[in-house]
Amino acid sequence: MTAGGHGYRPVRMGRLESQWTTVHGLSMHARVSIGSVPPDAPRVVLVHGVGISSRYMVPTAVRLAPDYRVFAPDLPGFGKSVKPPHVLNVRELADALRAWMDLNDVHEAVLIGNSLGCQIISDLAVRYPQYVLRAVLQGPTVDPQGRTWRQQLVRWLRDSQREPPSQAVIMLRDYRAAGLRRVIRTFQYTLDDRIEERLPRMRNPTLVVRGTRDPIIPQRWAEEATRLLPNGKLVVIPGATHTINYAAPLEFVRVLRPFIDGACSHLPEAGA
Template sequence: MFARVSVDPVPGDRLPVILVHGLGMSSRYMVPLARHLAPHVRVYALDLPGFGLSDKPRQALTVRELADALAAWMQAVGIERAALVGNSLGCEVLVELALAHPQLVDRLVFQGPTPDPEARSLVRQVVGFVAIAPFERWSLAWVALADYARGGIWRYVLTLRSMIGNRIGEKLPHVPQPTLVVWGTRDYIVPYSFVTMLAGLLPRGRLVVLPGAAHGINYSHPGEFTAVLLPFLLAAPQMAAARTGPEPGDGRRLTICRQLS
């Protein structure tokens, strides 16, 4: 498994942060966010098996198998516990990791979690990607095309099928770690009603809305995303839990950030 690792010196008592890319993409997609986080925390951005520069298993891995591979990689490189940030498919992988390997997970960030149960068909997912295209950075198209070519269309389709069939809503009530859900108002792949439901299902979840952002916030708005992440990532474990715990009588906490430029 290939990974990009930051080299900036950071305080030794800070949790490492692992960035997990979305469907068909690679760690290149996470580089803008990694650059903003690197002065503050040790950052790892990896390519899941079958994608980017990592080895390509003959069979496409399921979401659970991708999570097991991530756990094995963490253990192999000596990461005992980390904060993990996932985009799209990466969120589903992190849910599986938190449930199957909880000792490795201190806290989680889900950015643009998918798929919406009302839009599980392949066609609906493709339509959503087309709808958000005008609101993403144009250079992302070249990154995506290169990454899709490396992984191959067949692996993309098989992984998408596993992703669509993986109902994370049924699993979130069992995720014990503090979790931050981040959503952009122009993310037409993931409806607001879906992310509010997910945040409400998480025992220690909180929802943050970034006006004007689409699905690839980690690539298009890394500075604004980092401003949201750092207070959560740098908080002591008990503080992260307190900041993300639901208010009495409410299934979620909502923060709306300023309009993005």
């Protein structure tokens, strides 16, 4: 399915504030929406990718904030969160996210991830399904046919030329804050992780989202990942890159809203 761009209502903008939570003795930072939403509004958790913080989730978060309770945590070691003594692998990052959700009373949430965030969400959904009401895997890594440093670096360089220049500023700042060792080690954990082995065990409704200009996630892999999911659906956004959450938030939110609200079968068609 391809997401079109016509007949969509204007998107209101919400506000976020910083919040700190002590998780396993370490302070975790999160950007949290403020303002009144209906008491039964879904809770939405945005999960960032490798080395970067929740900062690049802000364009999507503020567009969801008027209607949902939105949380965008910095996972341990990244952004404003404290660095743990060792670099956490995918499973440990998922455990930290689960603990943070517990402490903030965020259960049965809609989890939206980009890149490595998708791997973390898939791990959480398989081991702790009660936390994941619905999942959005936007640009899910790693393509099994591209699981080498060289392949990923080539794809990443291609994508970086297509992303907004402002994203490079955020990325470099966040990489510097995390430290080179942590970024490299986390990337290795990303390559070692086998998301394709977990996807068939994700029972919750799951939306896979890909941009047509994303060289990191080929269409072939996006389709394969969707087929592996027992309850999956694929939406392709024309012209979008790997970080749709930052570079194309309007189009992304258009796809997200009906899915968050439970209307997966009514996602917008091309030209709708």
